[in-house]
Amino acid sequence: RKEVEQDPGPFNVPEGATVAFNCTYSNSASQSFFWYRQDCRKEPKLLMSVYSSGNEDGRFTAQLNRASQYISLLIRDSKLSDSATYLCVVPNSGYSTLTFGKGTMLLVSP
Amino acid sequence: ETGVTQTPRHLVMGMTNKKSLKCEQHLGHNAMYWYKQSAKKPLELMFVYNFKEQTENNSVPSRFSPECPNSSHLFLHLHTLQPEDSALYLCASSQDGLAGGNEQFFGPGTRLTVL
Numbered sequence: 595r596k597e598v599e600q601d602p603g604p605f606n607v608p609e610g611a612t613v614a615f616n617c618t619y620s621n622s623a624s625q626s627f628f629w630y631r632q633d634c635r636k637e638p639k640l641l642m643s644v645y646s647s648g649n650e651d652g653r654f655t656a657q658l659n660r661a662s663q664y665i666s667l668l669i670r671d672s673k674l675s676d677s678a679t680y681l682c683v684v685p686n687s688g689y690s691t692l693t694f695g696k697g698t699m700l701l702v703s704p
Numbered sequence: 705e706t707g708v709t710q711t712p713r714h715l716v717m718g719m720t721n722k723k724s725l726k727c728e729q730h731l732g733h734n735a736m737y738w739y740k741q742s743a744k745k746p747l748e749l750m751f752v753y754n755f756k757e758q759t760e761n762n763s764v765p766s767r768f769s770p771e772c773p774n775s776s777h778l779f780l781h782l783h784t785l786q787p788e789d790s791a792l793y794l795c796a797s798s799q800d801g802l803a804g805g806n807e808q809f810f811g812p813g814t815r816l817t818v819l
Contacts, residue, residue: 598746628807637794637810638747681747691760692808694747 597621597693600682604699611672615698617665617682628683629656629667632697638681642667672702706730708811710795716817717785725780725814727795734800736778737808738770741792753778754800785818792816 600617607613619627626645630638642649644665648657655668669676682695708729717723729736738750752760753772767789769781778795792813798806 637812639810640807643807691749691752693749696744696746 598682598684598695600680600695601698602696603679604701606701606703607672608703609672609674611702612668612670613672613700614669615667615680615682615700617667617695619663619665619682619684619693621684621686621693622660622663624684626685627656627658627665628692629665630681630683630694632679632681634678638694641680669700672700674702674704676700677702708795708797708809710793710811710814712814713812714815714817716819717782718819719785719787721785722781722783724782725793725795725816727778727780727811729776729778729795729797729809729811731797731809733797733809734775735798735806736772736775737796737798738778738780739794739796739810741794741813742790747794750780782816785816787818790816790818 597620601615605613628643629641631641632638642651642654642656644656644658653670657666667680677700679697679699681697683692685692711726735754737752740748740750749762750764751770756772756775767784771779792815794813795811796808798808
């Protein structure tokens with residue numbers, strides 16, 4: 595299993611749709627996880643942190659399944675402004691560095 | 705200025721040139737990072753500095769040479785680069801080197817083209 599693997603995308607959805615991204619990780623010792631968002635030709639920015647079974651922030655819900663080493667990000671009621679690449683991020687076992695997935699691109703259309 | 709700044713934003717250089725990328729963070733953080741982002745590849749960590757000490761060198765070729773004079777500034781000195789080094793170079797900072805518990809804040813990046 596790759597260190598961090600994400601759905602390849604791109605996901606093309608209409609406004610208002612619900613979309614979910616999946617991420618699997620290989621380091622079973624990881625305790626916290628992150629979803630970052632990267633707009634086209636911009637830097638990554640933190641979207642959500644996930645420390646327990648999940649986290650919800652408005653239209654965004656992150657869920658964690660430690661047994662399956664799987665993280666998901668659910669976006670409800672998609673907006674045009676949600677179009678971006680979503681990066682799944684996992685700390686290494688020493689918590690000194692982060693490993694980034696390749697990212698999943700989301701395109702929300704009118 | 706706030707956040708993490710990087711200069712220059714764009715750089716075109718020949719393989720025999722020597723140039724430097726600069727990063728400055730205004731967040732009072734103690735850890736700084738250099739990443740390389742190439743098309744269709746995940747972010748690749750290059751170097752980590754924690755309290756001005758280099759704590760990670762991710763098998764980066766010696767033609768990339770980092771320098772961290774203090775906790776707020778980070779440089780990446782470039783010399784005799786190859787065309788495959790063309791990429792977006794991102795600087796980031798976090799409160800300390802325990803990245804697992806701390807958000808990393810990224811600068812806007814330097815888009816480097818090596819001819």
